[in-house]
Amino acid sequence: MDILSLFVVIPVLTITAILLLKDTRQVRVVSAFGMGLQLLMAGTLVFLYLSARHAGNSDEMLFVKDYLWFKSLNIHYSVGVDGISVAMIALTSLVVFAGIFASWEVEFLRKEFFVSLILLATGVFGFFISIDLFTMFLFYELAVIPMYLLIGIWGTGPKEYSAMKLTLMLMGGSALLLVGLLGIYFNSSPDANRLTFNILEISKVVIPLPAQRIFFPLTFVGFGVLGALFPFHTWSPDGHASAPTAVSMLHAGVLMKLGGYGAFRVAIFLMPEAAHELSWIFIILTSISVVYGAFGAIAQKDLKYINAYSSVSHCGLVLFAVLMMNQTAMNGAIIQMISHGLMTALFFALIGMLYGRTHTRIIYEMGGLMKIIPFLGVCYVIAGLASLGLPGLSGFVAEATIFVGAFQHPELFYRIVTILAVSSIVITAVYVLRVIAILLLGPTTNEHFEHLPDARWFEKISVVTLIGSVAAIGLAPFWLSSMIGTSLHPIIDKIIALNPF
């Protein structure tokens, strides 16, 4: 058994164990154990990866394993990781781990809840380790399905509506994506008799430009829907608002990153010429996402809506940076994915904890909570500061890298839109501070909240894990940045070879 496949096997084993349990009280312990193990594995993987690189292994992908499983279409179960996917795997295991503790008190159909949650995680892990497009797509779909159940059954508010909307929109994206992937497949070999789904092999051939022009937009938009690309982002506010805490965490924290990762790894890496040619269209759309999402967040009243719009803005920045197609900006895009994943998970965890206490998410109904629940209050402030890009926390590292990278673009148009995107830092500050001021500071407005309990031990585990990671990246970004940067070299080399700027 190779180390990468373990990332799929451990969750599956955890699910099996949960299903065999008779006592539902043990479910969460087993889940926590399984996902704790997964977190340890992720740590080991980072270590193994870095030591392999240190020892001079300069392959594009490490720990590669390949099994043929559908011969007539040449579909493989093929896994491998580079610095980027290692980072994404680490992110996923952190968020899942924190998510388990954040849903410690789910009572209703507890067993089924944890099974669906971990099934969702399985899909995400599988997606990040795959280097075969078909297998990747399979895992991607595997992640979307449990989402429907999780929101539809354990959600709040108009949950059936939101679940249906989210699933349909993501499925619509998948449909575009499937066409795009098949298009890539049928152009993956110049003489058409050695068609392959393997990303590394496809990257060695040049897909004809007319085909790229058709399939790049399909693939990019297909992944873009998941990455909350304007105007296909509207599933996000409703979906997040209705989803239970851990699902919001996983969804905004990890699942939306599948979009950014896929847009980068599949759409741009495999079809760089069309990406270069058409990037201006998507740059405009993503710049709109960035500014529009931030403005949208200012006017919201519901904590989850605020965070959903803020995610539109931050994820817009990911796609924006990816489209700049240079080393620095792409590096920033990936750090932004990780940073946003961690801090948005943190936000949703905290919102869930607040909701569990106050039974409201409308900011005007709360006020002065800092005095009553200082631990959660301080954590919320830290999350807010990370979100507005305060140095020392991860958001700053990501944004600084993106802005500097994007501004190195040789064409003036791209630099001007960069300035537009940079202006979002002010708008972000406005909505973050607005929420903090209304929610936490000032006098206590509602006397029913005078005696709310502060964080319990499992909530502390969840929150501290995430804050620790956010601060670690913010204080010492160099190792993460260089781990990603090294893996970007071959990708950038290919892009530059095909698009002499």
Place this chain on the structure above:
Amino acid sequence: MINFSYTIWILLLPFLMFLLLGLAGHKLKAKLSGLLGTFGLGIITFLSYLTAYKYFFTSEKIDGAFQKITALNFTWLQFTDKLHIDMGVLLDPISVMMLIVVTTVSFMVHIYSLGYMKGEKGFERFYSFLSLFSFSMLGLVLATNIFQMYIFWELVGVSSFLLIGFYYQKPSAVRASKKAFIVTRFADLGFLIGILILSFNTKTFDFISLTNPSGAAISQGSSIGFLGLSVMTWSMIFVFLGGAGKSAMFPFHIWLPDAMEGPTPVSALIHAATMVVAGVYLVARMFPIYAISAPVALDVVAYVGAFTSLFAAVIACTQTDIKRVLAYSTMSQIGYMMLALGVAKYGGETGLGYMASMFHLFTHAMFKALLFLGAGAIIHSVHSNYMTDMGGLRKYLPITHITFLIACLTISGIPPFSGFFSKDEILAAAFQSNKFLFAVEYAVAGITAFYMFRIYFSIFWGKDTQYQHTPHEAPATMTIPLIILAIGAAVSGFIPFNKLVTSDGKILETGINLVIAIPSVLIGLLGIGIAYIMYRRESTIPDKLAAMFKYSYKWAYNKFYIDELYLFVTKKIIFRYIAVPVAWFDRHVVDATMNTIASVTQGVSFRIRGFQSGQLQKYAFVFITGAIMLAVLFIYLWK
């Protein structure tokens, strides 16, 4: 070469102290955490003085000029081969001077707060924030590259936010902290854009290579033009926006008066002596670029500085909250510093303004911190911020009275106190290069003396107010810092700045210019005299004057309605006319489109689902009808 690598502790110690007090402070006794913080800052102060001594008196000069020494530097984040953010310590005359300013004032404030904040809830939180601020400010001062400076620039912004909002249950404090953060953030956006333009054209963040007057960076950037100005000028104007935000220059000044909601020691440290002069420091740091390749940007600095100094001084004459008067006075004095930089050139005699600006920064830090701490002692004993509640306090607060008087004489430019020397250099520099700006500053000198003695006379003399509790002198932890700072304010004018801090690091020959010094002392005395007549005793003159200039008084009293303008822009325009419509558009246009697609699909499927009825007869009917229709069609079409 002297080894300066120990200077890393100047940065590390306050950071560790912040973590310690922030994470474990609530477990310690309040007093212990205060003492720990103060002790830590004491060590840093000692290290800073040691560094200053070693740098100014034992380090090697080349060509008669102080050298820039990179004490340590490591790459924190690599962007491209050439662009990377480093973290390090850069020692040169201005950074070493700022070290002294920051640590001295900060140390005094730490001691003072032991008394002032005694018994406050969140005492340890206060000290952990003070440590965070000291860390950020020192990092800003010692930055080796412009991005490191930006990083710490943001961090001082957040420490200021946290400290203004220290009384977080008070709505006005919360509003003020929010306003301060957002206004400065907006200005920082300019700073960041400036950095981006600068780095795109010069491919470096490093201060030494950026500001080398004969280096490649300066010449490269100034040759490329954009919209009629060189890119260097554009980037320097943008960078100055950041500086103007932190230093509360017009029109970004609105946050500073509100920031007085914070505890008074914080106002003394952050909003008078150190953080608000960061903008001046930034311009001084980039000065060779401003002077050599962006003179237009430097003119902007000069005029903004001059305007702010006049504008703020006029407002200061009308305010009744002593902390707000002092805040406007700070803006006015920083305007002086900006102006002095703006009229200077690089090197030689014409570099006088640069040296004058740094000199004034130094003396201002001493006397303004003293004024605020003195005001704190007064507020502490009277429990009010308003001058109208005070009067005749000289009997009750003798030490505060004397030190406050020294500070007032200093700021009014009366010899031999330090303000006289530094203000004289600024006026001389302005006189050399721009007579109009000189005239403005000359007038401001008189207004300054007037409003300072207005508050001095109203507080310590004036009417004999009856107090509910007899005011009493502050404890020793508060008066000792006052005395030390008073000594600093009195004698620091004799520090030979012309030999230590100059634009090119070489010695600049200066002397007291009597043509300027005598009139400037006279106008100061005139201002004091008018204040004496109006406020020495209870008098009706001020009210009569206010009634006479009713409208202009009202405008000045309401700070020229700039705050209302801001509220209009933020509340009305941004919130109501942008954010709310965007949110509406998203729900009712974008999302509605998606929903329409879904409902159309659903509607169509409801319509056509009748076809799939499962009734054999119906199927047969449709099949046969269809077949006949097709047959007819074929027969007629293919005939």
